[in-house]
Amino acid sequence: MKKRKIILTGGGTAGHVSLNQALIPEIQNLDLDVEYIGSKNGIEKELIRESNPDIPYHAIASGKLRRYFSMKNFTDPFRVGIGLIQAINVIRKTKPAAIFSKGGFVSVPVVMAGKIMTVPVIIHESDVSPGLANKLAMPFADHIFTVFKETLKYVPAEKSTCTGAVIRSELMDGSAAKGKEICYFDNDLPVLMVMGGSQGSAIINQAVRDNLKKLTENFSIIHLCGKGNVDESLSQQPNYRQFEYVTHELSHLLHMTDFVVSRAGSNSIFEFLALKKPMLLIPLSVQKSRGDQLLNARLFEQQGFAHVMEEEELTSESFMQAINRLRADEDILVDQMTQAEPPKTSYEMAKLVVAHTSKR
Numbered sequence: 001m002k003k004r005k006i007i008l009t010g011g012g013t014a015g016h017v018s019l020n021q022a023l024i025p026e027i028q029n030l031d032l033d034v035e036y037i038g039s040k041n042g043i044e045k046e047l048i049r050e051s052n053p054d055i056p057y058h059a060i061a062s063g064k065l066r067r068y069f070s071m072k073n074f075t076d077p078f079r080v081g082i083g084l085i086q087a088i089n090v091i092r093k094t095k096p097a098a099i100f101s102k103g104g105f106v107s108v109p110v111v112m113a114g115k116i117m118t119v120p121v122i123i124h125e126s127d128v129s130p131g132l133a134n135k136l137a138m139p140f141a142d143h144i145f146t147v148f149k150e151t152l153k154y155v156p157a158e159k160s161t162c163t164g165a166v167i168r169s170e171l172m173d174g175s176a177a178k179g180k181e182i183c184y185f186d187n188d189l190p191v192l193m194v195m196g197g198s199q200g201s202a203i204i205n206q207a208v209r210d211n212l213k214k215l216t217e218n219f220s221i222i223h224l225c226g227k228g229n230v231d232e233s234l235s236q237q238p239n240y241r242q243f244e245y246v247t248h249e250l251s252h253l254l255h256m257t258d259f260v261v262s263r264a265g266s267n268s269i270f271e272f273l274a275l276k277k278p279m280l281l282i283p284l285s286v287q288k289s290r291g292d293q294l295l296n297a298r299l300f301e302q303q304g305f306a307h308v309m310e311e312e313e314l315t316s317e318s319f320m321q322a323i324n325r326l327r328a329d330e331d332i333l334v335d336q337m338t339q340a341e342p343p344k345t346s347y348e349m350a351k352l353v354v355a356h357t358s359k360r
């Protein structure tokens, strides 16, 4: 008998893809097929091809929805229109039982196409405040899942559920010994991981490199610095390893990590929470974003899971002070994190998604 199928969509940054990557094998285990709609050149194409090469990937045209002036603002609506027609064609051919959208610009025409073709649409919002793409998609959605309960005040309550965070199961199964093999650190210093979100953060990279001598006297540093941001002149620096972006290695690196400095993207911070890593969060500022990371970070701080430093407060000196304070508060932070509600597994989340599919 032909299996029912779910179309997943989402892209632009890894934060809009990583949940989908985790859900794909679980949905397959629940005996449904999965196909993906993403953009032609976005990070989702690369990530899905690498983690789930067995599923069909349909590339559609997508336009960015900018809040600022750009000449592309005049051409991108046409691209969104083309994307909509392409998504309708994919849905017509594949006849999915549901569409699950993780957000990002490419997901908007897919969600609209789902509504037009009367396919149940579920959207997922990871941040406290919904992103622009999800805001546009909400009227077309049958159901909305949120990670934070605080998000329920920004979304239509009658069709929304707070599910809590979902953690990729492989992240829980890392090995510190394998992490040590990857980094070949030759000391017993505590390990500090620096992650500037999936794309790296110029301002955090600078703060680390400005303080590298002092930092490496006290820590071994794993620096996830983003594509194109490796500084080759530092490749021989003792106790310091740089990576543009890591995939399957991440679980091992996290298991050997004692402290984290990070942006405050929703997926990352819940991963650190699940693994009980004391974290210093430096969220993207309101000047550069809608302020979603600031809200995520402040909620973590209020619950005693994290320390927060705003970009505007970041100097070489304040950075070192904040790291020393993080180290001093290790036990208090770990204790609070131990009391946090455990995250959902990808399997539990996949079951929730499948429960919203149609019978066709």
Ligand SMILES: CC(=O)N[C@H]1[C@@H](OP(=O)(O)OP(=O)(O)OC[C@H]2O[C@@H](n3ccc(=O)[nH]c3=O)[C@H](O)[C@@H]2O)O[C@H](CO)[C@@H](O)[C@@H]1O
Residues within 6 Å of the ligand: 013, 014, 015, 016, 018, 126, 127, 195, 196, 197, 198, 199, 224, 244, 245, 246, 247, 250, 264, 265, 266, 267, 268, 269, 271, 284, 289, 292, 293
């Ligand atoms: C600039 C921007 O738009 N940022 C948004 C984006 O962030 P971003 O894409 O950085 O998203 P998150 O921090 O939520 O997730 C990043 C994911 O990438 C993974 N990872 C990261 C580095 C690495 O080397 N390897 C790796 O696997 C992390 O483990 C995590 O699962 O989506 C988040 C979730 O909607 C938002 O909160 C952010 O505001």
